Amino acid sequence: MSRMTLKQTLKSDLTSAMKARDKVRTGTLRMTLSAVTNAEVAGAEVRELSDDEVLKVVIKEAKKRREAATAYDDANRAELAEQERAELEVLEAYLPSQLSDEELDALAKDAVAETGATGMAGMGQVMKVVQPKIAGRAEGGRVAAAVKRALAG
Structure with a gap:
């Protein structure tokens, strides 16, 4: 079936x-x-x-x-x-389980490394790479915050 x-x-x-x-x-x-x-x-x-x-x-x-x-x-x-x-x-109940802050930060760091982006100018590039990997498992605001942290770090 x-x-x-x-x-x-x-x-x-x-x-x-x-x-x-x-x-x-x-x-x-x-x-x-x-x-x-x-x-x-x-x-x-x-x-x-x-x-x-x-x-x-x-x-x-x-x-x-x-x-x-x-x-x-x-x-x-x-x-x-x-x-x-x-x-x-x-x-x-219908949403995929949400990512923890640690998981989100790790995905953001990987995306920054993958794009080679530096500074806030690279934010859009990084978001494009990280969004498909998150697929509804975190809200946009949380993703953006994690990307900002990764770019700042």
């Missing part, structure tokens, strides 16, 4: 969440699948997204939740921040 695609997994998990009357999971998965559908119809022609493309949508949705939770915290809206974090937790 062939492996389920990420999109099929999301749909199957949505059905389970609905049966279990899990409001947070149901709502989060509905919004995520809606974002996947929007991405599928966004181009010149409708197409099925690959697992990697679906994962990028999930990563983007998780980032939105993380940013919203921070914004709500800053505005002293704890109950809204908690809601965003609960949705983020649902999405994190």
